[in-house]
Amino acid sequence: MNPEFHASRRACAAAGQPISQLMARALENPALISLAAGFVDGQTLPDDAVRQAMTSLLQDSRVAAAALQYGSTPGYHGLRRMLRDQMHQADGQDRPVDLDQIVITAGSNQLLHLVSESLLEPGDIVLCASPTYLVYMGLLLGLEARAFGVASDAQGMIPEALDDQLRRIQAAGELQRVKAIYLVPYFDNPAGATMPMDRRVAVVEMAKRWSRGSPIHVISDEAYRELRYTGDDIPSPRVCDDSGDTVIVAGTFSKSFSPGIRVGWGVLPRHLIQPVCDLKGNVDFGSPNFTQHLMARVLQMGLYEPHVAGLRESYHRKLTAMLDAADEFLSPLDDVRWERPAGGLYVWLELPDTVDAGLDGLLFQLSIREGVLYVPGQYCYPEEGEPPQKNRIRLSFGVQSCEKIREGVEKLARAIAAVTV
Numbered sequence: 333m334n335p336e337f338h339a340s341r342r343a344c345a346a347a348g349q350p351i352s353q354l355m356a357r358a359l360e361n362p363a364l365i366s367l368a369a370g371f372v373d374g375q376t377l378p379d380d381a382v383r384q385a386m387t388s389l390l391q392d393s394r395v396a397a398a399a400l401q402y403g404s405t406p407g408y409h410g411l412r413r414m415l416r417d418q419m420h421q422a423d424g425q426d427r428p429v430d431l432d433q434i435v436i437t438a439g440s441n442q443l444l445h446l447v448s449e450s451l452l453e454p455g456d457i458v459l460c461a462s463p464t465y466l467v468y469m470g471l472l473l474g475l476e477a478r479a480f481g482v483a484s485d486a487q488g489m490i491p492e493a494l495d496d497q498l499r500r501i502q503a504a505g506e507l508q509r510v511k512a513i514y515l516v517p518y519f520d521n522p523a524g525a526t527m528p529m530d531r532r533v534a535v536v537e538m539a540k541r542w543s544r545g546s547p548i549h550v551i552s553d554e555a556y557r558e559l560r561y562t563g564d565d566i567p568s569p570r571v572c573d574d575s576g577d578t579v580i581v582a583g584t585f586s587k588s589f590s591p592g593i594r595v596g597w598g599v600l601p602r603h604l605i606q607p608v609c610d611l612k613g614n615v616d617f618g619s620p621n622f623t624q625h626l627m628a629r630v631l632q633m634g635l636y637e638p639h640v641a642g643l644r645e646s647y648h649r650k651l652t653a654m655l656d657a658a659d660e661f662l663s664p665l666d667d668v669r670w671e672r673p674a675g676g677l678y679v680w681l682e683l684p685d686t687v688d689a690g691l692d693g694l695l696f697q698l699s700i701r702e703g704v705l706y707v708p709g710q711y712c713y714p715e716e717g718e719p720p721q722k723n724r725i726r727l728s729f730g731v732q733s734c735e736k737i738r739e740g741v742e743k744l745a746r747a748i749a750a751v752t753v
């Protein structure tokens with residue numbers, strides 16, 4: 333008899349993610365209005381822009397041949413140059429970053445993975461907002477690292493709470509285990525919070541001040557930066573890092589253009605370029621070259637900005653539809669609160685303390701019966717640090733039409749009313 337197969341410890345740690353259960357529920361019942369999936373809107377995907385860019389790319393046989401060949405590990409220099417210029421313009425710094433600090437990855441998730449793998453040993457700690465992006469916590473679990481929650485409010489991670497948490501970790505003799513602070517500073521997933529400039533400054537300053545046992549990096553995941561519907565853009569936390577050795581930026585075209593093309597990037601402090609590229613060399617020795625050339629062509633032909641402008645308009649309408657529906661159907665309910673995000677794809681709801689919004693709770697069952705699906709907020713909380721809250725839920729307005737968003741929120745309100753009588 334063949335010996336029995338056992339998946340590796342890392343593969344076992346990756347199993348049983350709640351998000352796959354949610355997806356299964358959505359697929360079982362196509363009539364369900366899913367306000368759960370954080371997908372971008374299928375109706376606004378840039379098929380026309382991609383067709384034009386692709387045609388242009390393939391017409392030039394020299395460029396086409398280069399694009400269809402393997403590329404380099406850090407990525408296509410033409411695209412990296414455009415990203416550097418774009419960031420320089422957006423952040424208004426005196427000097428742009430050096431080209432070799434920019435690495436192109438297959439989505440920003442790969443960058444988060446490579447950076448985390450470069451920084452972390454098993455047992456190391458990453459401080460995250462509580463709640464935070466649940467896929468990143470899964471990634472940390474796979475690396476046998478620990479996500480540690482820091483109290484957050486409508487403006488993201490609270491610097492004073494971060495200071496307190498670091499002091500407690502120091503008192504427990506584990507400060508040298510803290511290797512990074514993970515932020516989603518623009519319209520975060522799941523809470524929709526945006527960090528104001530003074531908090532960005534404070535967190536970067538704190539990372540430097542507490543870098544005693546080992547250096548503490550700030551990972552700034554800027555996946556939603558371009559999806560702002562009201563107010564002005566805020567510079568990246570990177571601009572607060574005068575010495576350039578603390579902040580890592582993760583960016584992506586997934587949310588602002590197409591997740592199917594899946595081009596992301598990182599801006600790295602100098603000492604991380606080699607480790608990240610060494611790891612990437614072993615994984616894929618360079619992200620798909622064709623999609624990088626395609627994105628460069630999209631930018632070069634001026635097809636990107638008009639697309640993002642249209643996307644902002646469309647998502648702004650959907651966000652307004654969700655907030656209007658919340659005002660109409662949820663505000664009559666006691667102790668139901670939500671923030672009004674200025675961008676992104678999510679609205680975060682706080683329900684009465686007595687409600688368990690988890691997959692096994694009554695609200696989830698009643699919501700499914702009503703015909704609406706949400707993400708239970710409890711899965712978005714790190715295992716250690718600030719305790720998880722069972723009475724929170726994440727609603728996404730990206731995929732559904734304005735009518736379906738309204739209908740979905742109305743159904744959800746009925747389910748909440750039924751569990752809170």
Ligand SMILES: Cc1ncc(COP(=O)(O)O)c(C=O)c1O
Nearest residue numbers: 439440441465521555584586596
């Ligand atoms: C906060 C955050 N970061 C990163 C990503 C991953 O995006 P990408 O497609 O670039 O890997 C997502 C996707 O939902 C996200 O919400």
